Amino acid sequence: MRKLVAVLALATVALAGCGSISERREASRVTQELGRPPVAAAQSVRLSPAPSQTTLPSTSVVASVTVPFTTHPWKWEHPGAAPFAATRAEAMQKREGAIRKLGFPEQCVAQLVAAMGKPGEEVVMKMGDRFSAQVSKGGVVHGLREGGGVVDFKTPMLPGMQLVARAEKWSVTCEGNVQTVYLPAVCFNITAGVPVPVSPVTVPPLLSAPEPVVGVCPDVYHFKLYVYTKKAMSVPGVALTAAKEELEKKFVIGWRDAHHVSRSHYTQLQKALESGYLQYSAIPHVFQVSLIMSPEADGGSPTITKEQVLGDVTVKDFYREISFTKQQLDDWDEISFVPVKDENYESPPRYNLTGLHELRVFNHLPGVKGGEWAGSDEGPTRDCTVGGLFIE
Secondary structure: OOOOOOOOOOOOOOOOOOOOHHHHHHHHHHHOOOOOOOOOHHHOOOOOOOOOOOOOOOEOEEOOOOOOOOOOOEEEOOOOOOOOOOOHHHHHHOHHHHHHHOOOOHHHHHHHHHHOOOOOEEEEEOOOOEEOEEEOHHHOEEOOOOOOEEEOOOOOOOOOOOOOEEEEEEEEEEOOEEEEEEEEEOOOOEEEOOOEEOOOOOOOOOOOOOOOOOOOOOOEEEEEEEEEOHHHHHOOOHHHHHHHHOOOOOOOOOOOOOOOHHHHOHHHHHHHHHHOOOOEOOOOEEEEEEEEEOHHHHOOOOOOOEEEEEEEEEEOOOOEEEEEEHHHHHHOOEEEEEEOOOOOOOEOOEOOOOOOEOEEEEOOEOOEOOHHHOOOOOOOOOOOEEEEEEEO
């Protein structure tokens, strides 16, 4: 008997930002629903990990090309019936030929092949999900002549249950679209998802600086925001941490998580600055400062449920100090710093669910009342000053 997987989530595509930061976050959420027909509210996408206790046998690969959908798409009804490959390793060896069969632009083939050389993002494919085409046993391509395909598994299910296929997912930005390839773990069939157009990047107007906060600790707390030159990546250990940080699904996994450059190398980079090895960036960098609420502060998902934008700050030639009241730290889960211009930064990397370079500071953490302000002893008393950094 096939093991069943309860449907929970599909991860989002990281896109280049456009418009205001809140619009860019919203655009990333909407992107998750592009390429699928309208579904009932109960089937809406959630940013929760797929359950791990049960799986489907085998695997398939999915890719994305521009194909207009018809009212009579090809239906993927029998997962595992005609596997493209016997193992994941075999599917990887044959991936370039499969990608070419799916009709990707020639300029995108090499990018997709290279992207698939690394482990993909874990997702699930569920009933009703649309795709452009699929390659099955013998290199046969389904869905191109029909104008697309749809997941429509016919395996008998108990009432209220739904069969889903676990998959890996890779996405690249190419030829004006986010092109996506999936590798479902049921038949290793290469299937093409739907490309998502990338909107042109626009620079939103600058907001005024946050209102000045008057007072002293413990009524007022200060955050120092640094921007270092790219040379910071050559400080021992920083490049390795940055590589690990890029694979993270959340902003924090535990107190003082080692896979974040701003947390684990903050003091080390200050010492490199003091020695003269490192310099502040001489280029003006503008950041939007927001107070946010997120279940992640309590161990949940990193989804933003509420946001209050305080304003924009410019960092150049020195650090910038931003002050917050005790009430703000008590009332809000996190503080968010996001570059206003969509520029590339070495650290922090683009967050996989929004495509934004975002630094978050946690005012609360599970078991740590003061969050990242708690001080060296992790006690209930907050430090009066903490800091964080970007590397250009």
